[in-house]
Amino acid sequence: MKRTVFLICLLLAPLAATAAGGNGQLDEVKIDLRDKQALQRGARLFVNFCLSCHSAGYMRYDRMGKDLGIPEAVLKDNFLFSAHRPGDLMKATMPHDDAKLWFGTAPPDLSLVARSRGPEWFYTYMRSFYQDEVSPSGWNNRVFPHVAMPHVLYEWQGTQQAIFHKDEHGQQHFERFELTKAGSMSPEEYDAAMHDLTNFMVYLGEPAKLHRYNIGVFVLIFMAIFTLLMYALKKEYWTDVK
Ligand code: HEC
The missing domain is CATH 1.20.5 (Single alpha-helices involved in coiled-coils or other helix-helix interfaces)
Incomplete structure (x- = not known):
């Protein structure tokens, strides 16, 4: 009996470890790949604000259009900024080497980021940029310290500063964000937009999921x-x- 209990504990140990170590500070996000409207809004956001630096090199525009129910005329007019044909791969506008020179590190391909990092991480990341005078870009990120990416959506979210507190060992702990300048969106609207973007990134990471x-x-x-x-x-x- 003791042996069985011991074995069960051993089997469950990894679960406990992920529960404890799994960065409890990530915010939850509900993914619904059947919500075509949300996916379309996310796709539009991605093409407008992210494709200038990042690629999604495994995806073609026409495949995305078909999967998300975007009519071809709309796709051509509103999505093909950095491409010529609907059959093209979604490549970044900015040349890889220039980007590396400017940012010190090249913006990675984002096709699989929602799978490698997880949707919660991505959702939290997009809402966790804060002003930091010491950083070269003027921005830092709570879940990606010293990130080289500037906060490209700050006009929507506004600017925020991070409040930390020191524990008895002198270690800094994040406490909360404080909005220093309001953006064009309310916090709820910005969260909703980031929800749509996260939904789209999950689709991008595994398009076959829809089928x-x-x-x-x-x-x-x-x-x-x-x-x-x-x-x-x-x-x-x-x-x-x-
Ligand atoms: C001006 C160029 C630029 C734009 C525009 C941009 N990024 Fe970035 N992004 C970067 C750079 C540079 C990095 C690399 C950061 C590093 O490694 O420190 C990065 C890193 C990231 C990462 C972390 C990837 C990883 O796993 O390491 C994510 C996620 C990301 N960007 C998402 C986005 C999204 C979503 C958008 C559109 C809303 C966007 N980025 C727009 C430059 C950009």
């Missing part, structure tokens, strides 16, 4: 019919036994 949802529905319908059939069959067999 899996549809397949899932068919599988459930099939299971329901199959269960009914099996039940009928069972009843049929047991009438002979009795």
Whole structure:
């Protein structure tokens, strides 16, 4: 018995470790890939504000258009800023080497960032830029200290400063943000926009997920019919036994 308890504890140990170490300071975000409107808003935001520096090099514009239900004319007029044809890959406008020179580090491809870092991390990151005089760009980020990326959406969010407190060992701990200058959006509107962007980044990281949802529905319908059939069959067999 003791051995079993010990083994179960051993099996559960990694869970406890992630729960404790999994950066409890990330904010929750609800992902809904069936919300096409949200995905379209996120895509528009990404193309307008991120593609100048970052690529999403595994995605083609026309594939995205088809997946998200964006008509081709709208795609051509509103999404193709850094490309010529709908079949092009989503490449950054800024040449890689120039970006490296300007920022000290090249902006990475963002195709998989929501998978590698997680949606919560991405959502928190986009809302955690704060002013920092010591940093070369004038910005710092709570979940990405000394980040080389400037806060490209500060006109929407406004500018905020981070309040830290020191513990007895002299270590700095983040406490809260304080808005120093309001942006064009209210905090709720900005959070909603970042929710849409995060939703889009999750789609970008795994476009096949959209199709899996549809397949899932068919599988459930099939299971329901199959269960009914099996039940009928069972009843049929047991009438002979009795
Ligand atoms: C002016 C150029 C520029 C623009 C525009 C820009 N970024 Fe960045 N971004 C950077 C640079 C440079 C880095 C690398 C930061 C570092 O490593 O310190 C970066 C890093 C990131 C990272 C961290 C990636 C990782 O895993 O290390 C994310 C996420 C990100 N950017 C998201 C965005 C999003 C979303 C947008 C659009 C709203 C955007 N960026 C617009 C320059 C830019």
